[in-house]
Amino acid sequence: MKVLVVGSGAREHALVWKCVQSELVERVYCAPGNGGTGGMARNVAISVADVVRIVEFAKRERLGLVVLGPEAAVDAGVGDALRSAGFNVFGPNRRAGRIESSKSFAKRLMVTAGIPTADFEVFSDPAPARAWARERNGLVAVKADGLARGKGVVVCSTVEEANAAVDAMLVHSRFGRSGATIVLEEKLAGPELSVLGITDGTDVVALAPARDFKRVHDGDRGPNTGGMGAYSPPLGVDGAVLDEVLNTVLKPAVRELAASGDEFRGVLYAGLMLTPKGIRTLEFNARFGDPEAQVVLPRLESDFVALALAAAKGTLASIPEPTWNPRAAVGVVVASANYPDDALVKTGFPIRGLAEMPRGVQVFHGGTRFEPGRGLVTDGGRVVTSVALGDTVAEAREKALAGARQVRFQGAFYRSDIALEAI
Numbered sequence: 098m099k100v101l102v103v104g105s106g107a108r109e110h111a112l113v114w115k116c117v118q119s120e121l122v123e124r125v126y127c128a129p130g131n132g133g134t135g136g137m138a139r140n141v142a143i144s145v146a147d148v149v150r151i152v153e154f155a156k157r158e159r160l161g162l163v164v165l166g167p168e169a170a171v172d173a174g175v176g177d178a179l180r181s182a183g184f185n186v187f188g189p190n191r192r193a194g195r196i197e198s199s200k201s202f203a204k205r206l207m208v209t210a211g212i213p214t215a216d217f218e219v220f221s222d223p224a225p226a227r228a229w230a231r232e233r234n235g236l237v238a239v240k241a242d243g244l245a246r247g248k249g250v251v252v253c254s255t256v257e258e259a260n261a262a263v264d265a266m267l268v269h270s271r272f273g274r275s276g277a278t279i280v281l282e283e284k285l286a287g288p289e290l291s292v293l294g295i296t297d298g299t300d301v302v303a304l305a306p307a308r309d310f311k312r313v314h315d316g317d318r319g320p321n322t323g324g325m326g327a328y329s330p331p332l333g334v335d336g337a338v339l340d341e342v343l344n345t346v347l348k349p350a351v352r353e354l355a356a357s358g359d360e361f362r363g364v365l366y367a368g369l370m371l372t373p374k375g376i377r378t379l380e381f382n383a384r385f386g387d388p389e390a391q392v393v394l395p396r397l398e399s400d401f402v403a404l405a406l407a408a409a410k411g412t413l414a415s416i417p418e419p420t421w422n423p424r425a426a427v428g429v430v431v432a433s434a435n436y437p438d439d440a441l442v443k444t445g446f447p448i449r450g451l452a453e454m455p456r457g458v459q460v461f462h463g464g465t466r467f468e469p470g471r472g473l474v475t476d477g478g479r480v481v482t483s484v485a486l487g488d489t490v491a492e493a494r495e496k497a498l499a500g501a502r503q504v505r506f507q508g509a510f511y512r513s514d515i516a517l518e519a520i
Contacts, residue, residue: 099158100402101126102138103145103175103188104166107430107463107482108387111394112164112401113138114461119402126158132473133462133481146173155184162187162406165363168244171383172198176363186362187405189383193359196350197366197383200242200280207378210353212346214378217282223267229281230259236284241266243275248437250321252284287372288518289379290334291327291389294347294367295404297413298360301351302404303343305396305421306334307389308516313437315514322437323479326497326515327388328427328490329396333371342367346378362408391461391482392426427493427516428484429501433464434508436478443508448473448480450503458500459484475506483511490519 100122102112110133116125117137128151130140143150146169155163163179165171165188174191195202207214219242220226230237235256241249249272251262259281266276291309294301308331313319346367354361366382366389385393394401399419407413435441444464451460451473461484464477483500487493494516501511 098122098161099124100162101128101160102164102166103128103170105129105131106387107461108385108390109166110134110461111390112166115394115401119400121402131462132465132467135467145170148173148175148178151175152178152182155179160184162409164405165384168197168384172244185406185409187409188363189361193354193361194383196381198244200240201278203381204280206353210349212349212378213376215282215285217280219278219280221278223263226263226279226281227260231256233283235259237281238284239263240280241272241276242278242280245272245275246323248321249275285370285372285377287370290331290369290371291386292342292367292369293385293393294365295408296351296361296365297408297411298355298362300413301343301347302413302418303339305329305393306331306339307393309386309389310512310515315512320437324388325512326429327392328516329392332519341376342369350381388428388430388482391428391484395426395459395484395486396422398422424486424488425490425493426484426486427490427497428482429497429511429515430479430482431501431504431509431511432479433475439478442478444475444477446475446507447471448475449505453503455496455499457485457496460500490516
């Protein structure tokens with residue numbers, strides 16, 4: 098069959114990489130793709146939110162499966178249009194995708210479904226939001242309700258920080274319409290955990306767990322990003338924890354969506370925190386996490402396309418549980434100077450060193466493009482992810498860091514402490 102992966106980041110490069118390994122696949126396309134996906138698939142110059150052109154392309158090429166990568170494609174209704182046209186889609190329709198595109202929707206769903214989460218309140222007026230934060234001594238997380246590319250969360254430790262975050266969103270419109278409504282929730286403490294579940298709207302299969310690192314600098318300093326690296330399996334997470342997440346978080350969420358008429362088919366991402374009082378759900382995403390996809394997919398030994406197709410068709414129960422490589426995976430993101438402030442990120446710098454990667458290092462491209470006469474240049478904040486497998490987390494980490502050090506472009510930087518906690 099022919100497969101289309103929608104998106105242009107490192108997550109989509111990892112998905113393309115996995116799809117081309119499938120015996121079920123004749124050809125893989127990526128829309129719009131990047132400088133890395135073009136080396137193993139055919140890039141198609143169609144925006145992720147261009148519903149009409151994506152459907153036209155699917156009809157013209159007679160696609161057997163479409164994989165939705167980014168949240169923007171889900172929110173644009175690409176899945177709705179493709180399903181209406183009779184295509185198999187791995188990714189939810191827009192209404193089910195509200196579990197990511199609206200944090201207030203997600204929090205209310207958690208309450209209704211009995212999913213453990215932090216205390217919260219929803220605001221569109223700054224005065225009561227400031228008062229709610231003040232009552233909790235500023236120990237809150239302030240979240241833009243809508244999509245903000247992984248940057249719409251400010252974790253606060255003082256009343257002043259909370260007031261500044263509230264005003265940035267509700268008064269100064271930092272995130273535009275996405276921040277016109279905000280969610281405030283109690284600040285939680287503990288290690289974070291990412292668990293992704295593949296679902297056909299009824300059955301759910303948990304994938305290997307991962308832990309990502311959202312702050313931009315070593316030691317978890319600086320603002321939140323879309324993710325500066327990840328590793329799998331994470332420290333302190335065993336089969337019992339994974340079963341608990343599956344039964345108390347993922348399955349209840351899928352059931353609640355189905356009960357409301359919003360069947361979810363695709364991958365449901367649960368962002369969690371392991372608190373002293375137990376697991377708490379921070380957020381849901383309606384797609385693969387980035388950079389979690391870059392460390393989970395390399396460990397997957399099963400045919401990803403077979404899994405995705407079963408989820409799209411509603412037949413997940415008929416195929417075997419996925420099997421996993423027991424080795425650890427570590428991914429380190431190499432980013433552009435000034436990331437995550439997109440307004441200050443400059444692009445177009447030549448990228449060097451990718452041809453001299455250490456043995457066993459896989460590079461997934463995020464913000465790259467190919468320019469005739471110049472070669473590969475930077476095209477975003479998170480440029481590439483250096484990923485490696487190892488018999489131990491320490492071995493995988495050293496190889497991934499060696500790969501990151503090899504990547505050279507003006508202003509390149511990366512976190513040197515990804516997965517350090519595990520060794």
